[in-house]
Amino acid sequence: MTLRQKQSVFAHKLPLLILYAYELGYEITFEDFTSKTGHKRGSFHKKKLAADLNLFRSGHYLRSTKAHKPLGLFWESIGGTWGGRWKDGNHYSWGERSGTG
Secondary structure, X not given: OXXXXXXXXXXXXXXHHHHHHHHOOOEEEEEEOOOOOOOOOXXXXXXXXXXXXXXXXXXXEEOOHHHHHHHHHHHHHOOOEEHHHHOOOOEEEOOOOOOOO
């Protein structure tokens, strides 16, 4: 699968995660969606295959990896990689091995 094809799959799957978050009563904003700077070489953010999401409930910003766990488990169930496996709970990526984001 080409990089562009992976980006397309990621773009298709990410809305499912966001809709699921809203179904659970969360709100989402984007933190780091794509980036050309600020990430290590080979970052999935630079490849447009990762998003960092801010999570809110009842107006409160939820920073902990634990707060992201229901979303992370859902994301993994549809084929994604969740950064909570390496203490980066708000990181959601596609086609990435754990800990490389």
